[in-house]
Amino acid sequence: MIEFINVSKVYPNGVTALEDVSLHVERGEFVFLVGPSGAGKSTLVRLIYREETPTQGVVMVDGLNVGRLRRRDVPFLRRQMGVVFQDFKLLPNRTAYENVAFAMFVTGHTPRQIRRRVPEVLELVGLRDKAGALPSELSGGEQQRVAVARAVVNHPKILLADEPTGNLDPETAWGIMELLVEINRRGTTVLVATHAQTIVNALKRRVVRLEGGRIAADHAQGVYERAI
Numbered sequence: 001m002i003e004f005i006n007v008s009k010v011y012p013n014g015v016t017a018l019e020d021v022s023l024h025v026e027r028g029e030f031v032f033l034v035g036p037s038g039a040g041k042s043t044l045v046r047l048i049y050r051e052e053t054p055t056q057g058v059v060m061v062d063g064l065n066v067g068r069l070r071r072r073d074v075p076f077l078r079r080q081m082g083v084v085f086q087d088f089k090l091l092p093n094r095t096a097y098e099n100v101a102f103a104m105f106v107t108g109h110t111p112r113q114i115r116r117r118v119p120e121v122l123e124l125v126g127l128r129d130k131a132g133a134l135p136s137e138l139s140g141g142e143q144q145r146v147a148v149a150r151a152v153v154n155h156p157k158i159l160l161a162d163e164p165t166g167n168l169d170p171e172t173a174w175g176i177m178e179l180l181v182e183i184n185r186r187g188t189t190v191l192v193a194t195h196a197q198t199i200v201n202a203l204k205r206r207v208v209r210l211e212g213g214r215i216a217a218d219h220a221q222g223v224y225e226r227a228i
């Protein structure tokens with residue numbers, strides 16, 4: 001589903017963020033991406049949704065060569081995936097319902113499809129009774145649930161999450177991670193870049209560890225710590 005073949009990324013300022021990274025993520029997998037600050041986690045995620053392009057090597061997503069996509073084909077790629085960030089990125093003047101509905105509206109769904117689907121996803125993330133609330137009326141964890149609902153409303157094949165629990169207390173963080181696990185259980189491939197050590201260790205999923213832009217470890221039922 002996601003394949004990196006000898007990928008390097010050098011930013012215009014000369015910083016090498018990734019160096020010769022090869023990685024294969026199967027359809028339906030759940031993968032944690034860990035590593036110290038600056039290891040290249042966000043860069044790896046950005047290459048998948050084509051926020052950045054590789055300097056060398058090939059990034060394939062569901063058969064598409066992402067680095068080589070024509071600009072006009074990028075929206076097609078992005079429709080295959082949902083993305084969740086640390087800082088939620090919700091529209092501040094729109095309710096929870098409207099934030100989620102907007103993602104369907106811009107992808108050309110009919111009002112009827114939107115009315116049917118949005119309550120379903122709000123239910124999935126446990127926010128059906130907060131549909132009318134503005135982001136400012138929601139807790140951090142609730143705002144992140146809205147962001148997750150928005151990311152999955154269009155049934156993406158892949159869910160990317162870049163430090164989705166970075167702004168949340170440990171208990172709320174658990175709730176979000178459990179939600180991502182549930183979304184994965186329903187068939188979506190999930191990649192989570194995170195520093196949430198306790199959760200990574202407890203969930204015993206595949207853990208890919210980046211260090212200095214290189215893959216330092218890749219274990220099927222891994223832990224957060226450096227492999228020895």
Ligand SMILES: Nc1ncnc2c1ncn2[C@@H]1O[C@H](COP(=O)(O)OP(=O)(O)OP(=O)(O)O)[C@@H](O)[C@H]1O
Nearest residue numbers: 011013015016017036037038039040041042043044
């Ligand atoms: N847009 C950019 N331009 C130049 N350098 C960048 C850019 N984005 C990231 N970098 C650099 O690339 C390296 C990898 O950064 P990246 O954000 O991918 O790491 P990270 O593992 O996600 O870190 P963190 O855990 O702190 O989020 C760092 O040295 C960073 O300073």
